[in-house]
Each structure stands twice: as structure tokens, then as C-alpha cells.
Amino acid sequence: MAHWLKSQLTKLGATDIQLKDLGIQEHTKDLALPPVVLARFGTDANKKNILIYGHYDVQPALKEDGWNTEPFELVEQGDCLYGRGATDDKGPVISWLNILQAHNELKLELPVNLVFCFEGMEESGSLGLDDLIIAEKDKYFKGVDAVCISDNYWLGTTHPVLTYGVRGCSYYSITISGPAADLHSGLFGGVVHEPMIDLSHIFAKLTDPQGKILIPGIKEMVAPLTPEEDKLYDTINFDLEGFEQNIGSKTVLHDNVKDALQARWRYPSLSIHGVEGAFYNPGAKTVIPAKVVGKFSIRTVPNIEPRKLDEVVFKYVNEVFASLKSKNTLKVELVHDGDYWVSDPHNWSFRAARKATKAVWGVEPDLTREGGSIPITLSFQNNLNTSVILLPMGRGDDGAHSTNEKINVSNYIEGTKTLGSYLHFIAEEEKDA
Numbered sequence: 001m002a003h004w005l006k007s008q009l010t011k012l013g014a015t016d017i018q019l020k021d022l023g024i025q026e027h028t029k030d031l032a033l034p035p036v037v038l039a040r041f042g043t044d045a046n047k048k049n050i051l052i053y054g055h056y057d058v059q060p061a062l063k064e065d066g067w068n069t070e071p072f073e074l075v076e077q078g079d080c081l082y083g084r085g086a087t088d089d090k091g092p093v094i095s096w097l098n099i100l101q102a103h104n105e106l107k108l109e110l111p112v113n114l115v116f117c118f119e120g121m122e123e124s125g126s127l128g129l130d131d132l133i134i135a136e137k138d139k140y141f142k143g144v145d146a147v148c149i150s151d152n153y154w155l156g157t158t159h160p161v162l163t164y165g166v167r168g169c170s171y172y173s174i175t176i177s178g179p180a181a182d183l184h185s186g187l188f189g190g191v192v193h194e195p196m197i198d199l200s201h202i203f204a205k206l207t208d209p210q211g212k213i214l215i216p217g218i219k220e221m222v223a224p225l226t227p228e229e230d231k232l233y234d235t236i237n238f239d240l241e242g243f244e245q246n247i248g249s250k251t252v253l254h255d256n257v258k259d260a261l262q263a264r265w266r267y268p269s270l271s272i273h274g275v276e277g278a279f280y281n282p283g284a285k286t287v288i289p290a291k292v293v294g295k296f297s298i299r300t301v302p303n304i305e306p307r308k309l310d311e312v313v314f315k316y317v318n319e320v321f322a323s324l325k326s327k328n329t330l331k332v333e334l335v336h337d338g339d340y341w342v343s344d345p346h347n348w349s350f351r352a353a354r355k356a357t358k359a360v361w362g363v364e365p366d367l368t369r370e371g372g373s374i375p376i377t378l379s380f381q382n383n384l385n386t387s388v389i390l391l392p393m394g395r396g397d398d399g400a401h402s403t404n405e406k407i408n409v410s411n412y413i414e415g416t417k418t419l420g421s422y423l424h425f426i427a428e429e430e431k432d433a
Contacts, residue, residue, distance in 0.1 A: 001056040005037045005093075005118055012100040014039040014116070018140075022121075022128030033128050034120030038140055041100060042113035048145045048427060051115045051384070053376065054093035055122035055151065058085040059401045066403040080406040087407040088400035092150035092393055092419075093118060095412065099420040111427030115144060119376075122151070125336060126376050133383045146349045146426060147380045147388040150419060155368050156396045159237040160361045160418070162353050163390035165265065165342035165369035166377060168300035170309055171335040174202060174317060175293045178328040183288040193326045195292045196278055203294060205320050207270045211253050211263065213298070217312040218268060223302040225266065232345075233258045236366045246397055265369035268304060272296045295335070299371065306337045338375030341388070349387045352429040356421035360414055387432075391422060 006017050017040075022033035034057065061071035061084040069075040071084040085091065096116070103110050121127045133141065154161050176195040183192065207213050238257045244250050254260040263269070276293040279285045300309065317332040344350070345367045357365040374390070381388045393415025399405045 002035045002037050002118075002120060005056060006039075008097055009037070009039045009100075009116065012041075012097060012104060014041045014100070015043070016040045016140075020132055022132065025127065036120070036129060036132055037116065037118040038136075039116040040114065041116070042110055044113055047111065047113045048431075049113045049115055049143050050423060050426065051117060051141065051144045051147045051380070051386075052096055053117045053119075053147060053149045053151075053380065054096065055089045055119045055126075056093060057120045057123050058088065058090065059123055061403075061405075068404055071403075071405075076409070079409050081409060081412065082404060082406045084405055086405050087153065087394035087398035088405065089122070089151045091407045091412060092415070095150070095393060095416040095419060098416050099423070102416075102420065110423060112423050114423075115141065117141075122376070125338070126379075129376060130379050130383075133379050137383050141384055144384050144386050145431065146386055147377075147384070148349075148353075148419070148422065149374070149377065149388065149390050150393055150415075151374060152370055152372075152390045152392045153394040153398055153400065154392055154396050155236065155238055155366060156242065159363065159366055160357050161366045161368045161392060162345065162350055162357065163368050163370055163392065164345035164350065166340065166374050166390070167265070167268075167369075167371055168304070168306070168338050168340035168375065169297055169373040170300060170306055170313075170337040171295070171297040172313060173293055173295050173333055173335050174199060175291065175331040175333075176321075176326075176328050177291040177331075179288070179290045182290050185286040185288050188288055192288070193328045194288050195328050196275075196289050198321065198324055198326050198328055198330075199275065199292050199294045201324055202317060202320050203272055203296070206272065206296060211269060213268060213270045215270075215312055215316045217316075218298070218304070218309065221304045221308065222268065225262070229266070230258075232367055233261055236261060236368065264371040266301055268301050269299045269371075270296060271299075299373070300340050302340060302342055304340070306339060310334055338373050339378050341374070341377040341381065342369070343381070343388060347387050348429045348432045349389045349426060352426035353389055353391050353422050355425045356418050359421055359425075360418045391419060393418065 002019055009017055018038045019035035020038055021035055025031045025033050063070055069082050074081060074083040119129050152163050176198045178193055178195045205214055240257050244252055254263055273295040277289045277291050279287055314332055321330045354365060377388045393411055394407050395411055398407055
């Protein structure tokens with residue numbers, strides 16, 4: 001994919017194309033990280049410099065996972081293009097290539113200089129990219145005025161959005177060890193402290209069934225909701241019933257749009273993801289696991305600081321475990337984390353994107369945040385000291401990371417127009433002081 005992108009950018013007239021080596025993947029001897037593709041289109045000192053970010057890697061996919069088509073063959077059915085990466089993020093990446101192609105064929109000069117940054121490890125935490133951004137901030141990325149990312153989606157299926165924030169994610173593991181080997185419950189049940197029972201008690205004390213995080217100190221870290229921010233939620237187009245249809249059940253915790261969206265975007269959440277070491281196959285097996293590893297994550301928001309969060313999580317889990325008076329051993333640790341990102345939805349880049357969206361779609365976009373995490377937004381914003389915007393082209397039902405991922409042809413075409421128009425409007429927009 002990196003070499004394919006290089007060949008396409010070369011044909012389209014990009015210059016200074018580089019495949020940046022990120023080294024060897026951690027915990028392997030010789031597995032090279034896929035290179036980051038850097039390229040320029042235009043070097044006019046009188047024009048603004050807009051950095052375009054995207055990623056060419058995708059989530060795994062197999063036909064037997066439940067796909068109706070071969071996941072790595074692009075299939076057009078009706079208004080939809082099906083295939084892994086159609087919306088996340090190969091579709092938007094190729095859209096940027098189409099924008100260059102359109103300007104070339106129309107002999108229309110781009111009103112800005114473009115700096116491309118396409119990576120191949122986004123789905124694995126953007127390994128190596130932070131270091132590259134820091135290394136190149138005064139070199140390849142010097143003079144970048146704004147960053148545009150199209151790696152997210154509309155809130156629903158009918159109304160375009162601009163995204164000004166994402167939650168962060170801190171992922172933890174709890175390891176509880178007991179016997180030297182798995183035991184027979186008939187011989188040892190009621191005789192030994194069981195790691196799985198200990199873990200179950202700890203899990204039950206992390207959050208309640210209504211989604212309230214029970215770890216002391218987290219609620220106090222969250223930035224207060226201001227009247228101005230609260231007002232942004234009043235006019236957002238969101239079909240709560242349609243959202244439940246996408247889920248496939250009426251299990252949403254909140255009965256009104258504002259509460260549901262604020263829970264999804266601007267408040268932290270805790271999710272339990274799984275257990276290693278426990279029996280999970282069909283049938284019955286009367287085993288007492290010798291060691292279990294439980295996994296959970298906390299989606300973070302302003303003003304939760306990751307290291308302070310680690311402190312309160314570790315302290316609380318250890319206290320809960322101590323209260324069990326178990327003779328097993330416990331280890332709780334951070335697996336990985338990514339900070340939240342939030343921007344000013346009224347800055348010069350968002351003003352340009354709003355004009356572009358209105359010009360193409362004929363409506364004002366909703367200003368939204370995302371419940372998921374795109375940590376690289378914060379890295380670009382902080383290291384390059386610039387503004388970042390998330391300008392999506394896909395719909396909320398595209399099924400990114402799921403089976404039968406798609407992007408609507410209409411969204412691809414109009415989305416490409418929107419991204420291209422954004423470049424023209426930001427060229428005219430006056431930068432904020």
C-alpha cells in the first residue's frame with residue numbers, strides 16, 4: 001500500500017515523496033513497521049500549507065466473519081461500495097488522490113500547498129508516528145498552517161458533521177494468579193481462593209449497571225459542562241430510535257438525545273472487554289483457572305490526565321482486592337493509553353469547513369465530538385502548534401471495524417467535493433490571531 005500510494009502520488013505530480021522508515025516493531029526481531037508516506041503538492045511560499053493525514057492500514061477481515069462479499073474485493077451494490085477500508089480509511093485517502101486528479105484534469109491550480117502524511121499503523125495505535133512528527137516538526141512539517149483528517153463518520157445517515165473533539169482511551173489489565181496449574185473444581189472447589197472469583201468481584205466494583213464509574217476521583221477530574229457547551233447539543237440531528245436499530249436492541253441507557261450524546265462524547269465511560277485464562281468454549285468444563293487476566297478501558301475526556309487516572313485506578317483496584325482477603329496475588333497495569341483531543345469548533349479551519357459543507361450539501365453541519373479515540377489528532381495539534389479538524393465523508397452506519405464495511409457512492413462523491421472545497425475556502429479564510 002505504501003508503494004502503491006507513492007506511485008499514485010508520483011503520477012499525480014506530487015514532489016519530495018518519501019517513505020519514512022519507523023524501525024522494527026516492538027517484541028519482534030525483524031518485523032519492520034510499515035513506512036509513513038510523506039509527499040508535497042505545491043511549494044508556493046505565498047500559499048497556506050495544509051497537512052492531510054490518512055492511514056492505509058485496515059482492520060483484519062475474513063469472509064467467514066460474516067461478510068456477504070469478499071472483504072478485500074471492492075464490490076458495488078446499489079449506492080454502496082463494500083470492502084474492508086471503504087470508509088476506514090482507504091476511501092478517504094483515495095478521495096484526496098481524486099482531488100489532485102480533478103484539479104490536474106481541469107487545469108485548476110490548487111489554492112494551497114498540500115503536505116501528505118499517510119501511515120500504516122493507525123489500527124495498531126499509530127506506532128512510531130509520534131516520534132516521526134516530533135522529528136519532522138521543524139523539517140518536513142515546518143510551516144504547516146492546519147491539519148485536515150477524514151477518518152471519522154457522520155453521527156447518523158442524513159446530516160453532515162464537523163468533529164471538534166474525541167475521547168481518549170486508557171486500557172488496563174488485571175492479572176490474578178493463584179494455583180500453579182488449573183485445578184479440578186470437584187477436588188479443590190471450596191478449598192482454594194479462585195482467581196476467577198476474585199476478578200469477578202473486582203469487575204463488579206468498577207462500574208454499576210447504569211454506566212456510573214465507581215472509582216473514586218475520576219468524576220472530580222472531568223471539566224464542568226458550561227452553558228455554552230451544553231447549548232451545542234440542542235440542535236444536533238440525532239435519531240435515537242435509529243441508533244438503537246443500528247445496535248440491534250433497545251438497550252440505550254438514556255431516553256433523550258442530549259443525555260445520550262453527552263454520555264457518548266463528553267463524559268468518561270468504563271467498559272469491560274474480556275478475560276484471558278478462563279474457559280470460554282462451548283460445553284461444560286469444571287476447571288478452576290490458575291491465572292486470569294481481566295481487561296477494561298476508560299474513555300477519557302477533558303480534563304482527565306492519564307497519569308493521575310492511572311494512580312486512582314491502581315489504588316482503587318488494589319484496595320478492592322485487599323478487601324477480598326484473598327491469598328492470590330494481583331497485578332494491575334496500564335496496557336496503553338491515548339489522550340483526549342478537543343478543539344475550538346469556531347476557529348478559522350472550522351469556518352472554512354462549515355462553508356465547504358454548506359456549499360456542497362446545502363445545510364449547516366452539526367458540530368460533534370466522537371466517543372472513540374484518534375490520538376494522533378493531539379500529537380499533530382501539540383507538536384506542530386496548529387489547528388486540527390476532523391472532516392468526515394462517511395455515514396454513521398458504514399460499519400467501520402465491522403463486517404460488510406461500506407461507503408455510500410453518494411457520500412464518496414459529495415464527500416470528495418467537500419474536502420476539495422475545504423481547500424479553496426481555507427485559502428480565503430483569515431487565520432485566527
